[in-house]
Amino acid sequence: MDQELKTTCLHEDHIALGAKMSPFAGFDMPIQYAGIIQEHNAVRTAAGMFDVSHMGEIVVDGPDAEKFVNHIFTNDVRGLEPGHILYGMMCYPDGGTVDDLLVYKEFESGFLLVVNAANIEKDFDWILKNKEGFEVEVFNDSDSWGQIALQGPKAEDALVNLMGIEELRDLEFYTFYDLEDEDGGRVIVSRTGYTGEDGFEIYASPDNIRDIWAMLLEDGIQPCGLGCRDTLRFEAGLPLYGDELSADISPVMAGFSMFCKFDKPEFIGKEALMAQKTGGVARKVVGIELSDSAIPRAGYPVELEDGTEVGVVTTGYHSITLDKSICFALVDSAHAALGTPLWIRIRKKVFPGVTVKKRFYQTNYKK
Numbered sequence: 398m399d400q401e402l403k404t405t406c407l408h409e410d411h412i413a414l415g416a417k418m419s420p421f422a423g424f425d426m427p428i429q430y431a432g433i434i435q436e437h438n439a440v441r442t443a444a445g446m447f448d449v450s451h452m453g454e455i456v457v458d459g460p461d462a463e464k465f466v467n468h469i470f471t472n473d474v475r476g477l478e479p480g481h482i483l484y485g486m487m488c489y490p491d492g493g494t495v496d497d498l499l500v501y502k503e504f505e506s507g508f509l510l511v512v513n514a515a516n517i518e519k520d521f522d523w524i525l526k527n528k529e530g531f532e533v534e535v536f537n538d539s540d541s542w543g544q545i546a547l548q549g550p551k552a553e554d555a556l557v558n559l560m561g562i563e564e565l566r567d568l569e570f571y572t573f574y575d576l577e578d579e580d581g582g583r584v585i586v587s588r589t590g591y592t593g594e595d596g597f598e599i600y601a602s603p604d605n606i607r608d609i610w611a612m613l614l615e616d617g618i619q620p621c622g623l624g625c626r627d628t629l630r631f632e633a634g635l636p637l638y639g640d641e642l643s644a645d646i647s648p649v650m651a652g653f654s655m656f657c658k659f660d661k662p663e664f665i666g667k668e669a670l671m672a673q674k675t676g677g678v679a680r681k682v683v684g685i686e687l688s689d690s691a692i693p694r695a696g697y698p699v700e701l702e703d704g705t706e707v708g709v710v711t712t713g714y715h716s717i718t719l720d721k722s723i724c725f726a727l728v729d730s731a732h733a734a735l736g737t738p739l740w741i742r743i744r745k746k747v748f749p750g751v752t753v754k755k756r757f758y759q760t761n762y763k764k
């Protein structure tokens with residue numbers, strides 16, 4: 398194994414389970430255990446669990462914490478109550494995306510920012526760079542936490558069985574409870590996820606996460622790798638940073654302007670994003686459904702019938718749930734309207750498709 402790769406607190410457990418491992422975001426991570434199809438279907442029909450301890454946790458605290466988070470975050474945290482969560486982005490002044498993230502309102506003056514693993518250092522540096530003039534403390538707390546995502550229609554029963562706390566059933570979507578373990582350590586349980594199914598994300602100390610993983614495994618919960626995490630999020634229309642969002646792909650281009658609150662006084666990138674929303678963008682991320690079973694992959698060209706290249710695939714699979722070949726693609730806006738015929742070039746052949754809504758699968762979140 399590359400010595401430069403980092404490992405999560407569950408790394409030894411993955412090896413013991415015979416997981417297929419691969420580098421991801423600088424970590425040696427499990428791609429699959431029993432197989433992507435079996436793991437994908439377990440989450441859609443029952444429950445599966447993921448090691449997401451590679452994600453980053455950045456704390457913002459202090460008298461100006463709310464004002465500062467609102468300055469760097471596209472969504473609006475004003476008045477957000479403790480125990481509630483918002484999704485949104487950090488953007489550059491030109492509207493490009495620094496990262497997409499979750500913001501947890503922990504207490505009156507504190508926020509926990511959960512960021513993508515590949516972007517931890519970049520995000521932390523960006524936040525520090527922009528805190529001048531705000532009375533806040535910012536620190537990278539990522540090494541203090543392990544994290545498990547427990548996802549699927551039977552996730553709630555599994556979590557209550559694990560923790561013995563019936564009140565966890567009352568958690569609403571995008572809210573969380575602060576709990577304590579037997580040793581007084583902090584445990585966060587949030588009703589969030591990245592699969593399109595009901596589910597939870599559990600944050601605890603690395604040692605405690607290992608215990609929780611073992612207990613869920615003993616309870617028969619299917620361990621899942623990053624392979625099916627990608628197929629699940631993709632079917633549900635959720636973006637992956639680096640594919641559907643990036644420094645070159647703004648939230649407006651990706652179709653997520655609803656998470657940019659233009660009615661708040663200011664945030665980094667507001668002017669550029671407002672100009673994109675009102676004046677239009679050159680390219681947009683769209684969904685495409687192919688009429689053939691050929692599989693579109695990231696990087697494949699998107700063309701018109703005459704062979705003119707008008708875009709590129711960002712994510713593509715033969716959907717496990719829907720049994721259709723589908724993809725996200727970044728295409729010229731002139732060809733982004735729903736129902737537009739487009740062709741995907743796969744090696745030396747082209748395959749016809751049509752633009753459709755990006756949420757291919759009907760999500761099942763508990764509201």
